[in-house]
Amino acid sequence: MRLVVDRLGKEFPKAKGETLKVLDDITFSSSEEETIGILGPSGCGKTTLLRIIAGLEKPSTGEVLLDGSRVDSPNPKMGMIFQEYSLLPWLNVAENVSIGLEIRNASEEERREKVERYLSLVGLQGVAENHPYELSGGMRQRVAVARSLTLEPAMLLMDEPFAALDPQTRGEIQESIIRLKEVTGKTIILVTHSVEEAVFLADRLVILSARPGRIHKIILVDLKRPRDRASEEFVSLRVQVLNLLSDLAVASKADR
Numbered sequence: 001m002r003l004v005v006d007r008l009g010k011e012f013p014k015a016k017g018e019t020l021k022v023l024d025d026i027t028f029s030s031s032e033e034e035t036i037g038i039l040g041p042s043g044c045g046k047t048t049l050l051r052i053i054a055g056l057e058k059p060s061t062g063e064v065l066l067d068g069s070r071v072d073s074p075n076p077k078m079g080m081i082f083q084e085y086s087l088l089p090w091l092n093v094a095e096n097v098s099i100g101l102e103i104r105n106a107s108e109e110e111r112r113e114k115v116e117r118y119l120s121l122v123g124l125q126g127v128a129e130n131h132p133y134e135l136s137g138g139m140r141q142r143v144a145v146a147r148s149l150t151l152e153p154a155m156l157l158m159d160e161p162f163a164a165l166d167p168q169t170r171g172e173i174q175e176s177i178i179r180l181k182e183v184t185g186k187t188i189i190l191v192t193h194s195v196e197e198a199v200f201l202a203d204r205l206v207i208l209s210a211r212p213g214r215i216h217k218i219i220l221v222d223l224k225r226p227r228d229r230a231s232e233e234f235v236s237l238r239v240q241v242l243n244l245l246s247d248l249a250v251a252s253k254a255d256r
Ligand SMILES: Nc1ncnc2c1ncn2[C@@H]1O[C@H](COP(=O)(O)OP(=O)(O)OP(=O)(O)O)[C@@H](O)[C@H]1O
Pocket: 012, 013, 020, 022, 041, 042, 043, 044, 045, 046, 047, 048, 049, 211
């Protein structure tokens, strides 16, 4: 699925008729089956941007197009995954994963088949009967990913989905995102504070400046897969992006 973000701007109303400009003139696009990593200082509008792409929030100016059609309401072709796991504690894993299908009145057979398929795709076999409290954080987040996948969205929007995980678990779940990408070919838009994660997963990086978020730079991640985090090219790109971000953070402090 092809995403076009065209001259997007967003202002929120403040007290006394003032407005807070959060996003300004954001333009980028994804090709089919691309993973885009979005990076930028805290408060620069990344979550707001994802919410607008998902149709949960209206832009003040500009527009978002999905395969050429304008987004103006929540779209079932988009799956959104947040930092919090948002699983329902009283349901077991299989029930959590199939909840969207249940809402759509899918048959029991379809539910069973998809729960099995998507749990195994995220590397979670044998926990269907368990409850969320019995799982580690990384497993819970995989359940959340499997739940989005059952609705077969063409695009996955992820807002710092792995921030709460320890590095080891985070590495494992990153591998399962790569496998998912290879198997399903979905377009993924990933907001993350981890430069390493962005360079590992993304085909392209969109770097936003401090609020109001503007496009600071778009970088093609031209590294072969499987990517080696210890390779010279990987480290050099990671350092380049880290430097960019720390300059942006310094510039935003100097503005205040
Ligand atoms: N519904 C809203 N009403 C008013 N202001 C909002 C609203 N949503 C977000 N904001 C403001 O917009 C700015 C950008 O918020 P946003 O959550 O998009 O930033 P972010 O880049 O995701 O930050 P972080 O990296 O900390 O998650 C913040 O100043 C926030 O207070």
